[in-house]
Amino acid sequence: MPPGLKDVAARAGVSIKTVSNVVNGYVHVAPATRARVQAAIDALGYVPNMAARQLRSGRSGVIALAVPELQSPYFAEMAGLIVQAAERRSWTVLIDQTDGHAERERNLVAGLRRHAIDGLIFSPLALAGDDLPKRTETPIVLLGERVWHGPADHVAIDSTAAAAEATRHLIGLGRRRIAAIGVQEDPSAVTAHQRLAGYRLALAEAALPPIEAPAASFHRADGAAAMARLLDGDSRPDAVFCFNDLLALGAIRTLLSRGCRVPGDVAVIGFDDIEDGRFSTPTLSTIAPDAPRIAQLAVDLLGERLGDGSAAAGPPRELRVDHRLVIRESTAGQG
Amino acid sequence: MPPGLKDVAARAGVSIKTVSNVVNGYVHVAPATRARVQAAIDALGYVPNMAARQLRSGRSGVIALAVPELQSPYFAEMAGLIVQAAERRSWTVLIDQTDGHAERERNLVAGLRRHAIDGLIFSPLALAGDDLPKRTETPIVLLGERVWHGPADHVAIDSTAAAAEATRHLIGLGRRRIAAIGVQEDPSAVTAHQRLAGYRLALAEAALPPIEAPAASFHRADGAAAMARLLDGDSRPDAVFCFNDLLALGAIRTLLSRGCRVPGDVAVIGFDDIEDGRFSTPTLSTIAPDAPRIAQLAVDLLGERLGDGSAAAGPPRELRVDHRLVIRESTAGQG
DNA sequence: CTTAAGTACTGCAACGTTGTATAGTCCAAC
DNA sequence: GTTGGACTATACAACGTTGCAGTACTTAAG
Numbered sequence: 001m002p003p004g005l006k007d008v009a010a011r012a013g014v015s016i017k018t019v020s021n022v023v024n025g026y027v028h029v030a031p032a033t034r035a036r037v038q039a040a041i042d043a044l045g046y047v048p049n050m051a052a053r054q055l056r057s058g059r060s061g062v063i064a065l066a067v068p069e070l071q072s073p074y075f076a077e078m079a080g081l082i083v084q085a086a087e088r089r090s091w092t093v094l095i096d097q098t099d100g101h102a103e104r105e106r107n108l109v110a111g112l113r114r115h116a117i118d119g120l121i122f123s124p125l126a127l128a129g130d131d132l133p134k135r136t137e138t139p140i141v142l143l144g145e146r147v148w149h150g151p152a153d154h155v156a157i158d159s160t161a162a163a164a165e166a167t168r169h170l171i172g173l174g175r176r177r178i179a180a181i182g183v184q185e186d187p188s189a190v191t192a193h194q195r196l197a198g199y200r201l202a203l204a205e206a207a208l209p210p211i212e213a214p215a216a217s218f219h220r221a222d223g224a225a226a227m228a229r230l231l232d233g234d235s236r237p238d239a240v241f242c243f244n245d246l247l248a249l250g251a252i253r254t255l256l257s258r259g260c261r262v263p264g265d266v267a268v269i270g271f272d273d274i275e276d277g278r279f280s281t282p283t284l285s286t287i288a289p290d291a292p293r294i295a296q297l298a299v300d301l302l303g304e305r306l307g308d309g310s311a312a313a314g315p316p317r318e319l320r321v322d323h324r325l326v327i328r329e330s331t332a333g334q335g
Numbered sequence: 336m337p338p339g340l341k342d343v344a345a346r347a348g349v350s351i352k353t354v355s356n357v358v359n360g361y362v363h364v365a366p367a368t369r370a371r372v373q374a375a376i377d378a379l380g381y382v383p384n385m386a387a388r389q390l391r392s393g394r395s396g397v398i399a400l401a402v403p404e405l406q407s408p409y410f411a412e413m414a415g416l417i418v419q420a421a422e423r424r425s426w427t428v429l430i431d432q433t434d435g436h437a438e439r440e441r442n443l444v445a446g447l448r449r450h451a452i453d454g455l456i457f458s459p460l461a462l463a464g465d466d467l468p469k470r471t472e473t474p475i476v477l478l479g480e481r482v483w484h485g486p487a488d489h490v491a492i493d494s495t496a497a498a499a500e501a502t503r504h505l506i507g508l509g510r511r512r513i514a515a516i517g518v519q520e521d522p523s524a525v526t527a528h529q530r531l532a533g534y535r536l537a538l539a540e541a542a543l544p545p546i547e548a549p550a551a552s553f554h555r556a557d558g559a560a561a562m563a564r565l566l567d568g569d570s571r572p573d574a575v576f577c578f579n580d581l582l583a584l585g586a587i588r589t590l591l592s593r594g595c596r597v598p599g600d601v602a603v604i605g606f607d608d609i610e611d612g613r614f615s616t617p618t619l620s621t622i623a624p625d626a627p628r629i630a631q632l633a634v635d636l637l638g639e640r641l642g643d644g645s646a647a648a649g650p651p652r653e654l655r656v657d658h659r660l661v662i663r664e665s666t667a668g669q670g
Numbered sequence: 671c672t673t674a675a676g677t678a679c680t681g682c683a684a685c686g687t688t689g690t691a692t693a694g695t696c697c698a699a700c
Numbered sequence: 701g702t703t704g705g706a707c708t709a710t711a712c713a714a715c716g717t718t719g720c721a722g723t724a725c726t727t728a729a730g
Contacts, residue, residue, distance in 0.1 A: 349709075350709065351710090351711095352709080353709060363707055363709085364708075364709085365709090390714095390715050390717090391715055392715090450716095
């Protein structure tokens with residue numbers, strides 16, 4: 001049985017509350033007493049019991065991060081950054097995988113773990129904006145592209161504008177048959193829809209016809225399969241905008257294994273700027289969201305809502321984060 | 336203020352304990368009472384308070400997973416698998432990033448969060464076996480290659496044997512100048528040492544000279560840099576065994592960008608079988624640990640230690656998991 | 671000398687839950 | 701008609717912590 005305040009108090013010859021005061025850095029404790037208590041704490045190896053603390057205070061010091069899947073590098077990198085940002089506030093992060101199932105996402109928000117976490121950073125995949133309850137027990141920060149004017153705080157880049165930029169880059173290379181990989185029918189697939197919108201916008205500006213290839217999900221295998229279908233079809237593209245980097249890496253794999261040169265025959269651009277793309281062959285042009293800033297802002301937003309002060313309430317905030325077009329070999333190389 | 340047992344009890348006209356009994360599925364509750372209580376629970380949206388439950392029971396239902404970094408695909412994939420395995424026991428997983436700092440790893444084991452977690456799955460990078468305390472408050476399962484006969488349970492593949500296999504594969508291709516990338520001086524870098532041992536073993540069998548290239552850490556950039564140094568040096572290799580897949584992908588990037596053919600001029604093999612290697616160009620030969628099984632066993636081991644029954648005590652267990660040599664284009668391709 | 675303010679510390683209650691002890695009811699068996 | 705057992709429900713105490721109220725002493729001001 002680990003020692004409690006009681007045991008420390010007995011050993012130091014003071015009351016339980018005094019020990020508590022020392023632990024919490026309360027000012028009015030005589031130096032001599034403080035030293036005596038501290039000695040007892042060290043001797044017994046006392047560690048505060050978080051469960052009891054939480055029971056009293058209602059705060060656990062734990063925030064949850066819900067992502068579709070850690071196996072995707074983008075989410076893994078984001079998770080890492082959020083853990084780092086949370087650490088600066090000495091919060092711990094509990095990671096939930098939703099696998100993109102709407103029901104799991106709904107359960108999460110409905111607050112199954114309501115008492116265990118102080119806040120939730122949520123990167124929804126299947127959940128549409130309307131699915132979120134108007135007011136939630138624990139503050140929620142939404143991550144990634146979302147419908148604006150939702151009921152919760154959210155941090156995102158302007159996905160549509162970024163997609164348009166990527167497409168315009170391909171157009172600027174002189175390409176005319178520009179395909180998009182990653183199209184999804186499901187109306188709740190907001191990411192796919194926003195990137196598709198940007199793609200269509202840019203093509204319309206240049207009066208070029210869209211070539212839209214669906215993808216069941218956003219993994220390498222889906223990109224490889226979609227590219228294969230495009231190559232087997234009637235309208236072989238000379239450039240492809242993939243809705244994320246994994247799709248792009250899969251597409252490049254198919255292209256190269258069929259003897260197509262990248263970017264010579266087909267230029268490819270992705271989205272997310274995962275580390276893989278910086279070392280792939282060819283290296284991958286992409287849209288780079290300012291991921292560290294997204295993580296920091298998400299944590300800061302939670303921090304404001306949790307601050308017992310005034311800023312806790314207030315209307316949902318929508319923070320937009322910058323992105324950059326990163327041009328690498330897959331669109332500008334010699335291959 | 337969220338409702339508690341008290342509120343439900345008042346609404347259903349029963350005692351607090353009866354509500355508790357309903358919630359916990361205690362058998363001897365009259366059907367009528369149960370229904371009435373359940374109705375009150377639903378009406379109020381009662382959710383048990385985990386903090387209070389933990390305070391009573393000493394169990395939080397949370398296990399921690401400590402990995403060096405989520406940004407590395409291998410650890411991200413492993414984290415995902417462990418979250419899935421834990422979910423089957425309805426445990427949640429709290430993820431800690433140690434960044435490979437020995438001090439952070441030590442703190443973790445010393446149990447800063449001792450009261451908050453029921454168990455720890457730990458993938459140490461900097462911590463040597465001796466650093467672990469003999470007996471810990473919370474059960475610990477070690478992941479990845481470890482010195483055998485340590486003080487805690489552990490699950491690992493036979494890293495040395497696997498490294499030897501990979502090296503023998505290169506020898507079998509007829510290569511004679513076989514380099515290793517990922518050598519680390521630090522005696523606590525167990526992974527690097529074990530893989531180096533396997534490499535040396537296989538080379539010694541074939542009476543071939545070792546060519547050993549250090550790497551500061553196990554990222555793509557380190558692999559790229561190490562490969563560049565090898566190519567600039569005197570003994571240009573015709574094959575490379577990289578201590579993990581990221582190093583290998585970095586090495587391949589350097590080779591291709593300098594006009595070397597892979598595997599034509601230099602064959603490359605990695606270790607871990609991360610998803611990237613299945614879609615890179617060329618696809619990456621590698622050693623594939625049975626990762627889902629590692630995750631499952633790690634969680635099961637914790638489960639046994641936490642089982643209030645008999646199996647809780649007992650000497651540390653060492654579980655070995657299978658691995659496979661996966662041959663892809665980077666050693667067997669046409670390039 | 672009285673009052674007020676500040677310092678150092680203590681004791682009690684409460685957070686929401688569950689284990690143990692207990693009490694009452696009902697029915698069957700002796 | 702008593703005894704014993706199974707069933708149903710309750711009361712109380714704890715788990716370890718902290719907020720609040722309160723006591724006792726010291727110092728400074730009026």
